[in-house]
Amino acid sequence: MNTYTINIEPTSNPAIVKFETNQFLTRHESFEFGNIEEAKKSPLAQQLFHLPFVKTVFISQNFIAIEKYNIIEWADVQEEVSGQLLEYLNNDGIIIKADDDTATPSKKVPVTVYAETTPNPSVLKFVANKKLVISAAEFKNIDATADAPLAQALFNFPFVKEIFIDENYISINKYDIANWDEIAMELREFITKYIQDGKDIVLKETLEKEPGDKDVASTEAKKLENLDPVSTQVIEILEEYIKPAVASDGGNIIFDSYNEETKTVKVILQGACSGCPSSTATLKNGIETMMRDMLQGKVETVEAING
Structure with a gap:
């Protein structure tokens, strides 16, 4: 069983904070609860309402959003709330009960x-x-x-x-x-x-990789390795400046390796970027130029190992 992790994300509304998880909590529905009575369908939400500052609980896909009363500031309690959520989720706590006659109607999101x-x-x-x-x-x-x-x-x-x-x-x-x-x-x-129709997109949040299949290597896995300082900097540049641009084009770019002697960065292209006629130009004129400018003397060449 995968262990839950949580990222705390502020929102445009200072009263609301999102607690994003690394797994889906609900697949096809969203739920909003205004008090402990409305939250009969969700033992998780009911537990949250025992906190005196909780005003509204919203559960959808891979996050729990909580709106607070003004008696406290999120900075003072968000870590504690995150810890309680982690303990509940990692002890197999029930998020949403199966439908029954007394269940609170869910708010379905139209799909386009x-x-x-x-x-x-x-x-x-x-x-x-x-x-x-x-x-x-x-x-x-x-x-x-x-x-x-x-x-x-x-x-x-x-x-x-x-x-x-x-x-x-x-x-x-x-x-x-x-x-x-x-x-x-x-x-x-x-x-x-x-x-x-509510069918499953994937059955596991982190899919198994074929042995030796570098085309589906995970950036997150790379981050967990003992990387040298330049490799860490390369990953940070990819994540912050390059990934959002390639994602908008339907693709992805993943760090593969860095060779200190040749000053070469190797990356993996996925989705629309893989095999794209313009990917070579983008790699050389865009990504390679950026790496050279931001990591002067450390990176000279960026290569894609797949297309």
Whole structure:
């Protein structure tokens, strides 16, 4: 069983703080509770209402948002609340009870999906209005989809070549046998219905990797290793400056290695970035230039080890 972790995230409303988890708490519904009576459906929310400053509890997907009364400041209590949540979740506490006749009606979020073009003409990005996964995953073929039912279903379309899923979007790489104007609508409708029907996107929050499969290496795993200072700096630059840009294009970039002698950084490209005709230019003119400027004398070359 995976252990829960929590990140504390402020919101635009100073009275509300989000406690984001590394696993989904609910898959297809959102819940809002204004008091302990309304929270009969959620033992977790009921426990939170024993804290005198809790005004409203909102549970959705991978976070718990709490609105407080003004009797305290979040800075004084948020770490304590986070600790209580961790203890509850890691001791298999019930988040939401199964539906029954007395259950508080849930607030279902309507699902919409739209298609976006990417710099890679073979890849289209399908964006949903809800979070699909917590960690990114790439699927080169159907054999890798044992714990990813949606990806497995998409591979039943003969023109689907590769799939990349991250946050709230799915990037699909197609074979040349079909044109996007012929298949985009079919894929968009299929993905929309799949999500609306409440089917599982993935069965595990962190998917198993094929042994030796570097294409789906995890940046988070890299962070846990004993990296040299330059590698750590490279990862920070990738995370802060480069990943958001490539994600907007339906792709991902992951640190692979740094060679101090040759001053070479190697990265892994995923999704729309993998095999994209313009990726070489982006790598050289954009990413490599940035690394050279920000890490002068330490990085000279950036290479992609896959396309």
